[in-house]
Amino acid sequence: MENFNYHRPATTADAVKAMKSAGDGKFMSGGMTLIPTLKQGLASPSDIIDLSGIKNSGVSVGATVVIKGGTTHADVAGSADLKKAIPGLAALAGGIGDPHVRHRGTIGGSVANNDPAADYPSACLGLGATIHTSSRKIAADDFFTGMFSTALEDAEVLEAIEFPIPKVSGYAKFPNPASLYAMVGVFVAQLADGSVRVAVTGAGAGVFRVPEMEAVLAKNFSAAALNGIAVASKNLNVDMHASAEYRAHLITVMAKRAVEAAK
Structure with a gap:
């Protein structure tokens, strides 16, 4: 797994802003696909924007x-x-x-x-x-x-x-x-x-x-x-x-x- 910048925004607007400023960013929700992909070296994003900090469920x-x-x-x-x-x-x-x-x-x-x-x-x-x-x-x-x-x-x-x-x-x-x-x-x-x-x-x-x-x-x-x-x-x-x-x-x-x- 390569190093990456980690972001955990509290709003959707902040998530969009973080992605726009990233070199090669990836959104992550539950991480059930992205995390295994990172571990296997199949993806190496510069930034991960974790959406779990946004209160958006129900x-x-x-x-x-x-x-x-x-x-x-x-x-x-x-x-x-x-x-x-x-x-x-x-x-x-x-x-x-x-x-x-x-x-x-x-x-x-x-x-x-x-x-x-x-x-x-x-x-x-x-x-x-x-x-x-x-x-x-x-x-x-x-x-x-x-x-x-x-x-x-x-x-x-x-x-x-x-x-x-x-x-x-x-x-x-x-x-x-x-x-x-x-x-x-x-x-x-x-x-x-x-x-x-x-x-x-x-x-x-x-x-x-x-x-x-x-x-x-x-x-x-x-x-x-x-x-x-x-x-x-x-x-x-x-x-x-x-x-x-x-x-x-x-x-x-x-x-x-x-x-x-x-x-």
Whole structure:
């Protein structure tokens, strides 16, 4: 691990200011990805701006659900109001990593990092969320741009995520047995207007939607409606854990399970 300048601002404005003055700065929320990356020598920023000093956590439920960026996975999973409004999202949060990760990692850090096997991006895309930053609002469809890549600017802080409340939603994943990251995870939501969104994580270079599944589920929201629908294996991930073909198969299996879990 290389030396770096450490900052722990108390406000978002101070965090943005610190980043703008840094040579090669990195924001850190829970640190669940950045700290291991530093230890492995895969990143060597000049400055780390720790966002944990900013009082920015909590789940609020009204016409929509707003989760502040500094909210831990454990607090998302344990929110009684969220369990009533979007139980699929609460269940997703409860299945992230292990208790240590859930009590330290944050929703804002996960979404801003956009690990291709992370769980939250599928919920953001599957629910049609809006990401609120220090300077603007970004629709989830425009936010995730590629592997570990988002629409965030270098000195832009993710402050909160706003989720519309769906009729029903569900999430199912096939976890890596060691890391519990999603080898394939599928979030399914039937929105208030009757439309359906299906978002997949873990299978490709980044989270993506499956229009063919969305179309059939909009007509018949049942696991059986997905029979015969296959996702092409081209461009899906290949590693020691699974082939692209196996991940393609898992997408349909997990989508069916997500529909069955939806409530």
